[in-house]
Amino acid sequence: MAMEWTEETIARLRELWQQGLSTAEIGRQLSVTKNAVVGKAHRLGLQARPSPIRRPPASARAAESAGAVAPTPEPVAVAPAPVASPVSPAAPVAPVAVAPQAAAPVAPVMAPVAPRVAEAAPSVAPVRQAEPAPRAPVRAEPETVAAVAPPPPVATPAVSRPETPRAPLRAVSSPAPRRSGLSCCWPLGDPGTPGFHFCGATPVPGKPYCSEHAQLAYVKLRDRRDNVA
DNA sequence: CCCTGATTCGC
DNA sequence: GCGAATCAGG
Numbered sequence A: 001m002a003m004e005w006t007e008e009t010i011a012r013l014r015e016l017w018q019q020g021l022s023t024a025e026i027g028r029q030l031s032v033t034k035n036a037v038v039g040k041a042h043r044l045g046l047q048a049r050p051s052p053i054r055r056p057p058a059s060a061r062a063a064e065s066a067g068a069v070a071p072t073p074e075p076v077a078v079a080p081a082p083v084a085s086p087v088s089p090a091a092p093v094a095p096v097a098v099a100p101q102a103a104a105p106v107a108p109v110m111a112p113v114a115p116r117v118a119e120a121a122p123s124v125a126p127v128r129q130a131e132p133a134p135r136a137p138v139r140a141e142p143e144t145v146a147a148v149a150p151p152p153p154v155a156t157p158a159v160s161r162p163e164t165p166r167a168p169l170r171a172v173s174s175p176a177p178r179r180s181g182l183s184c185c186w187p188l189g190d191p192g193t194p195g196f197h198f199c200g201a202t203p204v205p206g207k208p209y210c211s212e213h214a215q216l217a218y219v220k221l222r223d224r225r226d227n228v229a
Numbered sequence B: 001c002c003c004t005g006a007t008t009c010g011c
Numbered sequence C: 001g002c003g004a005a006t007c008a009g010g
Helices: A007-018 A023-030 A034-044 A058-065 A211-217
Strands: A110-112 A218-220
Touching (some): A007 A023, A007 A034, A023 A034
Antiparallel strands (some): A110 A218
C-alpha cells in the first residue's frame, strides 16, 4: 500500500506546511519522505513555497527532448526604454514579497518537533514542576535537552495569561478535530487508534498549539535525521 | 558536500 | 493517488 493520507495526517501536513517548515522537516515529523510531502502538498494544491530553483515548463522540456522545432515563437518585445532615468541607473526595486522563510513565525532557532508519542520517548521525562499532564506527548533528545537559553520576548503575549478572555464556546469533546484556527492540534494518543484526538485547547495566536503544547512543540533545533523510523 | 523545493513518471 | 528519482538552485 502506498500510504494512507488520513485526515489527521493531511491536517498536520497543512499545518506544518503553513508554518513554513521545510518539506524535509515536515516529512520527518510525519514519518514520510520529503518527496511524499511535496508530492502531497502539490496534489492538495497547497501554496508553493519559494523554491530555490526554477525549472523550465514541462512543455518546453518535452518539446526539446522530442526534438521538435521552435515550440515557442516568443516574440521578444522591444526593450522598453527606461524613461525618466536622469542619471544613476540604480537598481530596480524588487517587488519583495514576504519571505516565509524569514517570516517563520517565532522560531528562528526553534523548530516544532514531532509530537509523536507512540514509540520513541527514550527517556528524559520532562518533569515540568507539577505537570499533571496525563499523557503529554513526551519527546526528548538524548543530548539536546532543555537548556534552551533564555527565551527572548518574541512579542508573543502568551505565557502569563491573567485570565481567559472568553471561550469561543467550543466543546473540546467535539469529535471533529477542527483543523486550523480554533483548537490546539497537538495530537494525543496514537494516530490511528480510537483514543487518538487532538488537544483542542485554544491555541496561542499564530501557532497551532495551545500555550502549553507550544512549549513542548518548540524546542531547540538540532535533532535532525533519524527520529522516528 | 549539505540543504532546499518541483516535476516527472512508473507504479 | 502515491512517491522515488531526478532535477536544479543555494
